[in-house]
Amino acid sequence: MERDYQGRGYGTLLLRKAEGYACGRGKRVLTVKTYGGGDYEPYIRTLNFYKSRGFKVYKTMDQYKPFGGQPAVILMKPLKC
Numbered sequence: 001m002e003r004d005y006q007g008r009g010y011g012t013l014l015l016r017k018a019e020g021y022a023c024g025r026g027k028r029v030l031t032v033k034t035y036g037g038g039d040y041e042p043y044i045r046t047l048n049f050y051k052s053r054g055f056k057v058y059k060t061m062d063q064y065k066p067f068g069g070q071p072a073v074i075l076m077k078p079l080k081c
């Protein structure tokens with residue numbers, strides 16, 4: 001998300017919309033993939049954003065393609081539909 005729009009509630013709103021959309025189509029889990037290195041503050045905040053909204057780390061991968069060599073983390077959230 002563009003920096004000027006961060007912290008205004010849009011991420012939370014989009015997540016809520018995505019959950020409703022997924023529930024309405026019979027899905028029961030949401031997944032997110034993001035940078036998982038844990039050494040860069042904006043990405044740590046991103047990870048914490050998802051964790052504080054019910055996502056749990058499912059797996060950390062070695063490669064965050066297309067940027068090979070950087071770790072990626074997959075998070076999952078069970079939906080209460």
Ligand SMILES: CC(C)(COP(=O)(O)OP(=O)(O)OC[C@H]1O[C@@H](n2cnc3c(N)ncnc32)[C@H](O)[C@@H]1OP(=O)(O)O)[C@@H](O)C(=O)NCCC(=O)NCCS
Binds near residue numbers: 007
């Ligand atoms: C992470 C992100 C999706 C959150 O969306 P948002 O609209 O900024 O978040 P909201 O305003 O809905 O909610 C604010 C929450 O997000 C957290 N947050 C994470 N990154 C933030 C940022 N850059 N600015 C403000 N709040 C941020 C706040 O700590 C707050 O958490 P809390 O409510 O649990 O206290 C968005 O900030 C973003 O895209 N940041 C850029 C991250 C990035 O470059 N990611 C690339 C990874 S591959």
